[in-house]
Amino acid sequence: xxxxxxxxxxxxxxxxxxxxxxxxxxxxxxxxxxxxxxxxxxxxxxxxxxxxxxxxxxxxxxxxxxxxxxxxxxxxxxxxxxxxxxxxxxxxxxxxxxxxxxxxxxxxxxxxxxxxxxxxxxxxxxxxxxxxxxxxxxxxxxxxxxxxxxxxxxxxxxxxxxxxxxxxxxxxxxxxxxxxxxxxxxxxxxxxxxxxxxxxxxxxxxxxxxxxxxxxxxxxxxxxxxxxxxxxxxxxxxxxxxxxxxxxxxxxxxxxxxxxxxxxxxxxxxxxxxxxxxxxxxxxxxxxxxxxxxxxxxxxxxxxxxxxxxxxxxxxxxxxxxxxxxxxxxxxxxxxxxxxxxxxxxxxxxxxxxxxxxxxxxxxxxxxxxxxxxxxxxxxxxxxxxxxxxxxxxxxxxxxxxxxxxxxxxxxxxxxxxxxxxxxxxxxxxxxxxxxxxxxxxxxxxxxxxxxxxxxxxxxxxxxxxxxxxxxxxxxxxxxxxxxxxxxxxxxxxxxxxxxxxxxxxxxxxxxxxxxx
Amino acid sequence: xxxxxxxxxxxxxxxxxxxxxxxxxxxxxxxxxxxxxxxxxxxxxxxxxxxxxxxxxxxxxxxxxxxxxxxxxxxxxxxxxxxxxxxxxxxxxxxxxxxxxxxxxxxxxxxxxxxxxxxxxxxxxxxxxxxxxxxxxxxxxxxxxxxxxxxxxxxxxxxxxxxxxxxxxxxxxxxxxxxxxxxxxxxxxxxxxxxxxxxxxxxxxxxxxxxxxxxxxxxxxxxxxxxxxxxxxxxxxxxxxxxxxxxxxxxxxxxxxxxxxxxxxxxxxx
Numbered sequence: 038x039x040x041x042x043x044x045x046x047x048x049x050x051x052x053x054x055x056x057x058x059x060x061x062x063x064x065x066x067x068x069x070x071x072x073x074x075x076x077x078x079x080x081x082x083x084x085x086x087x088x089x090x091x092x093x094x095x096x097x098x099x100x101x102x103x104x105x106x107x108x109x110x111x112x113x114x115x116x117x118x119x120x121x122x123x124x125x126x127x128x129x130x131x132x133x134x135x136x137x138x139x140x141x142x143x144x145x146x147x148x149x150x151x152x153x154x155x156x157x158x159x160x161x162x163x164x165x166x167x168x169x170x171x172x173x174x175x176x177x178x179x180x181x182x183x184x185x186x187x188x189x190x191x192x193x194x195x196x197x198x199x200x201x202x203x204x205x206x207x208x209x210x211x212x213x214x215x216x217x218x219x220x221x222x223x224x225x226x227x228x229x230x231x232x233x234x235x236x237x238x239x240x241x242x243x244x245x246x247x248x249x250x251x252x253x254x255x256x257x258x259x260x261x262x263x264x265x266x267x268x269x270x271x272x273x274x275x276x277x278x279x280x281x282x283x284x285x286x287x288x289x290x291x292x293x294x295x296x297x298x299x300x301x302x303x304x305x306x307x308x309x310x311x312x313x314x315x316x317x318x319x320x321x322x323x324x325x326x327x328x329x330x331x332x333x334x335x336x337x338x339x340x341x342x343x344x345x346x347x348x349x350x351x352x353x354x355x356x357x358x359x360x361x362x363x364x365x366x367x368x369x370x371x372x373x374x375x376x377x378x379x380x381x382x383x384x385x386x387x388x389x390x391x392x393x394x395x396x397x398x399x400x401x402x403x404x405x406x407x408x409x410x411x412x413x414x415x416x417x418x419x420x421x422x423x424x425x426x427x428x429x430x431x432x433x434x435x436x437x438x439x440x441x442x443x444x445x446x447x448x449x450x451x452x453x454x455x456x457x458x459x460x461x462x463x464x465x466x467x468x469x470x471x472x473x474x475x476x477x478x479x480x481x482x483x484x485x486x487x488x489x490x491x492x493x494x495x496x497x498x499x500x501x502x503x504x505x506x507x508x509x510x511x512x513x514x515x516x517x518x519x520x521x522x523x524x525x526x527x528x529x530x531x532x533x534x535x536x537x538x539x540x541x542x543x544x545x546x547x548x549x550x551x552x553x554x
Numbered sequence: 555x556x557x558x559x560x561x562x563x564x565x566x567x568x569x570x571x572x573x574x575x576x577x578x579x580x581x582x583x584x585x586x587x588x589x590x591x592x593x594x595x596x597x598x599x600x601x602x603x604x605x606x607x608x609x610x611x612x613x614x615x616x617x618x619x620x621x622x623x624x625x626x627x628x629x630x631x632x633x634x635x636x637x638x639x640x641x642x643x644x645x646x647x648x649x650x651x652x653x654x655x656x657x658x659x660x661x662x663x664x665x666x667x668x669x670x671x672x673x674x675x676x677x678x679x680x681x682x683x684x685x686x687x688x689x690x691x692x693x694x695x696x697x698x699x700x701x702x703x704x705x706x707x708x709x710x711x712x713x714x715x716x717x718x719x720x721x722x723x724x725x726x727x728x729x730x731x732x733x734x735x736x737x738x739x740x741x742x743x744x745x746x747x748x749x750x751x752x753x754x755x756x757x758x759x760x761x762x763x764x765x766x767x768x769x770x771x772x773x774x775x776x777x778x779x780x781x782x783x784x785x786x787x788x789x790x791x792x793x794x795x796x797x798x799x800x801x802x803x804x805x806x807x808x809x810x811x812x813x814x815x816x817x818x819x820x821x822x823x824x
Contacts, residue, residue, distance in 0.1 A: 355716065355719055355720070378722050381720070381721075384720070385720060386717065388713040388717070389713075390713055393712045393713040393714065394713040394717060395714050395717075396714045396732050396735075396736065397736070398735045398736060407717070407721045407723075408720075408721040410721045410722050410723055411721055411722040455717065
């Protein structure tokens with residue numbers, strides 16, 4: 038049993054944690070919910086004794102009647118891994134790419150458990166079996182790059198539970214994963230907590246994720262826990278306004294007026310795209326056909342690797358097709374120089390990663406004006422940049438700032454402003470809100486809906502998460518292994534999915550139980 | 555880390571100041587012989603002493619700094635001027651035959667021992683400081699091409715490059731506007747390192763008589779001329795040796811310091 042009592046922390050004169058108290062009981066699951074910067078990761082780091090240098094922590098983190106905050110570093114090293122395990126958001130960087138997975142899991146056992154290599158590897162095998170990577174398919178000699186994101190996260194979990202710690206901290210363990218993978222990982226964590234009597238602290242920004250899982254929920258804002266209690270009570274009572282905002286934002290749908298039957302703008306006919314790989318060919322797009330009407334939003338949903346990003350690239354004229362045809366406004370879309378600029382200027386794109394989407398050395402005005410390359414820069418381009426900034430809810434004075442001065446949500450607004458500046462007909466939104474906190478996501482969805490109504494834009498809304506697409510799409514396409522397997526209005530696709538892939542996606546959607554809402 | 559930058563900057567700055575100053579002023583005329591004053595140890599009149607012709611070593615060392623720096627600078631300019639565009643081209647056309655040709659051409663140049671090629675060039679074109687610049691410059695080309703390509707490849711997969719492509723920009727414009735500014739820090743560091751290697755190479759070529767020709771003073775040749783008298787008047791050999799050592803050390807420290815200061819991977823994460 039670990040108990041946090043009045044835990045406070047100050048970093049650089051700024052309070053980052055303020056009187057945080059939590060009980061983490063064996064076999065129980067505690068959901069710690071809040072947005073970026075709310076202090077939820079800081080809480081985890083404080084428990085682990087891994088606060089950034091220069092942080093002053095006060096209060097108590099009690100384990101076995103000892104205050105972990107007072108322990109010297111060598112003592113904490115023995116507690117980390119052995120008594121408290123932790124997994125992180127990014128399974129791609131959590132593993133050493135040069136070490137076989139068996140050795141990585143065995144390392145903790147040898148270091149803390151004092152086992153020899155053979156015994157440690159035998160136990161590592163057992164742990165990997167436990168997290169759903171059974172022996173015949175997943176030998177200990179596999180390297181991380183031979184595994185998918187979800188499988189790597191399972192290896193990270195196996196490492197964290199190798200010594201059977203009393204507490205497992207999972208910091209946004211599924212945010213970087215597909216919804217279907219997320220559902221499986223969450224299932225695994227739940228089983229581990231229940232069957233092995235481990236306390237689980239699940240940190241997430243999405244209330245819907247903890248709704249189906251946690252026994253207790255604590256909502257964090259500005260370093261303080263503003264509401265906590267049994268999960269159902271927190272969802273039903275919603276005493277704090279911030280909790281109400283978070284619940285409203287989870288699964289938010291902006292108000293929209295879809296048009297009845299719009300004339301087609303984008304037509305993809307029997308598109309085929311093959312990749313040559315060392316181990317043979319891969320058909321990323323297998324005779325895909327779709328249309329996007331004028332002023333229509335079409336959602337495209339599928340797991341990673343299903344071909345949806347490839348489809349986005351060929352539509353944008355960045356990759357060539359091997360067969361088939363793409364027409365925008367009746368004109369052929371082709372990759373490379375043959376595609377006329379006037380046609381390119383009718384499409385723009387917003388990417389997922391708000392950090393990688395902008396050249397860090399350019400000022401906002403230059404970044405936003407980049408699409409003018411297609412149309413020629415008008416004399417009043419600075420005014421146009423200012424207007425675009427205002428349109429997405431930022432200040433015209435922001436034009437002189439650099440990109441690192443903006444938050445993730447603001448950057449995604451800037452990405453939308455950049456896409457809008459040459460007034461395209463179609464915007465491809467490639468996981469455009471997936472990396473955002475739920476409340477910011479709701480605001481960006483609102484913005485997209487308003488801009489669509491104002492300018493008659495068409496959206497191709499690509500995501501791995503049906504719940505994101507549901508609120509924005511007039512029509513949903515479900516993609517699997519390079520094919521479109523189901524198509525229909527969102528209510529129909531989600532309410533009565535016909536294809537097994539769609540059923541899997543629907544089942545994986547994190548939802549707050551209807552009777553709690 | 556700050557220490558390396560400061561010390562390196564001071565040493566390299568001193569050599570640079572000496573080189574610049576020697577263009578307008580030296581304590582004595584470096585070519586003027588005074589046999590009566592030969593092999594004098596350092597004194598108030600001649601701070602670094604005199605050589606076997608009675609020439610002032612301080613004046614010669616200052617002019618030698620000028621020669622070394624000029625050769626190394628031109629060699630770096632040649633290397634960057636050709637190597638960086640080649641590297642950007644290879645990165646922009648990664649995985650195609652263009653990339654193959656550029657990089658295999660690099661391997662070809664790398665495969666030759668650089669001193670042998672320098673001797674070949676000077677044998678064909680005659681020994682001179684200019685030919686030393688060309689010879690050293692040619693070997694800088696593949697170094698810059700490789701560093702540029704290696705640094706540019708991870709930039710090419712970022713979303714802002716894709717956004718620029720959606721904005722209709724071609725590979726050339728993207729390389730110039732987005733890729734080059736984002737890898738500039740790395741290239742500056744590499745330039746410092748190549749600069750110090752250029753000074754070493756120039757000293758080596760002059761030492762074997764393939765660099766700057768008399769009467770142009772050069773550290774390498776001063777060292778070569780002094781070696782027969784090293785027991786008689788050690789300072790004649792020690793001083794040009796120290797000049798080379800301290801300048802190269804200074805430039806290496808500067809390069810290390812700059813790398814720590816400029817390398818984005820060592821920066822605080824965003």
